[in-house]
Amino acid sequence: xxxxxxxxxxxxxxxxxxxxxxxxxxxxxxxxxxxxxxxxxxxxxxxxxxxxxxxxxxxxxxxxxxxxx
Numbered sequence: 001x002x003x004x005x006x007x008x009x010x011x012x013x014x015x016x017x018x019x020x021x022x023x024x025x026x027x028x029x030x031x032x033x034x035x036x037x038x039x040x041x042x043x044x045x046x047x048x049x050x051x052x053x054x055x056x057x058x059x060x061x062x063x064x065x066x067x068x069x
Contacts (some may be wrong), residue, residue, distance in 0.1 A: 010033055
């Protein structure tokens with residue numbers, strides 16, 4: 001039933017191709033970003049969960065202490 005309905009729509013055959021191009025484009029951009037990422041950024045992000053004091057933004061510190069709003 002669904003196949004018959006989808007086959008009746010004019011121009012529907014382009015949508016799988018568009019989806020593939022969007023997925024491949026996003027994947028290629030992310031791959032490029034990872035390869036040319038600054039190594040110091042990766043090292044900072046590596047220690048982020050363990051370094052509680054220096055990684056918490058000031059705004060979050062004040063909200064968690066009850067000083068915000």
